[in-house]
Amino acid sequence: MSSYLQQLETTPADQRWPLARQWLDAEPLAFTRELRDYRPVLMLPEVTLVATDRDCREVLLRPDLFTVRLYRPKQGDYWMAQDDTTQHWREKGVMRAVLDLESLPHMRAWVGQETAHRLTAAGDTLDVVNDVTRAVPIAFVQHWFGFADSDANALKRWSYWNQMDAFWNQPFQAPGFATPDQITAERNAANTEMRGYLSQLIQSRAAALQAGEDGSDMVSRLLLLSGSQAIRFDPKAVVLNVGGLLIGAVETTSHGAVNALAFLMADPERLAAACAAARDDDTAAFDGMVFEALRFAPAFGYFFRTAERDATLARGTDYEIVVPAGTTVLALTHSAMFDPAAVAHPERFDPSRALRDTYTFGLGLHECLGRAIGAVMIPEIVRQTLSIADFRAGEIDRAGGPVPESWPWVRNAEGSAS
Known part of the structure; x- marks a missing residue:
């Protein structure tokens, strides 16, 4: 054993998880390499950390x-x-069907135009988070999901606090940007x-449909499906699922x-290659750079689950262990993406890797519903920013929380992002 585990062994039991959490935030690859x-x-005491891809x-x-x-x-x-559950499969199936993935090329073109407009319309300063990436x-939600008459600030607030409470305000976490009760409130x-x-x-959409208006937006399509009674999908399900589209689309994107962006810009050689690829009409190579950057710097470094009964992990190895029922388990997927048993040359930046890997x-039952949309929206926002932005980047501000809250950029007379 070396440094991290030795430090944990000499740390009082009630302080070990806070210490490990600091390492997962500040030096995740070194810490999880030692775990593997x-x-x-x-x-x-609070959680069980799982570090290998297997x-x-x-x-x-x-x-x-x-679960x-x-x-x-x-x-x-x-x-x-x-x-x-039946509800899980039925409603997820419905939502996948109405996401209209045949329109992905049009969605990507729209995202590119919208991003380019916001970048070129900016003055001498730009907050990349609030002016672009959020x-x-x-x-997009307003245009493609049927929220056209909504207030953008309200949409941001609704998405933000649902994300903060569901994914960053769990019993094993220690949010620094607000108390747990404040976040839930x-x-x-x-x-x-x-x-x-x-x-x-x-x-209003139901009335418009009755009046014979077009029903091509997502809310209208869900109402038509609900009204047909061809499948169990009542108005309450429409409300829940339309809200879920908003919540899932903004903050994670x-x-x-x-x-x-931050990872690609951190190295001059990598940035130059990314900028060159961003100007190419063939987006496949550029997209590979973005997804490889997210392997190194993912938005989520782990996914949490609860063991419903005693479960054996690392089966058949020297480290085989039984995890008791009721245990909160963190699947350290950032670590798994650097596991040499599953990934060839994991330390190498390789844009040719498959996103599916x-x-x-x-992964699995709870894979992102909007993964196909995210897989075009995220790289297109990054591509346009590197192609068009003539700004010098400042420091990302997370305001004591888990997500980027602001990122000030200042106009760069030299004409390229840096």
């Missing part, structure tokens, strides 16, 4: 054994808070506002785009 080598399943897959591909129980107090009756997904207030807006939106959009 010496303690691939590390049991701490065991991360076991956790994420066994929803019968490792999203911790989602339920945050997401209520929404299907994403369920594992392998603003473009919000505009903000989410409750946001959802009250959002339900009121969505109820009015659905009523912004976080991913900022992380990819990463955990960028999750």
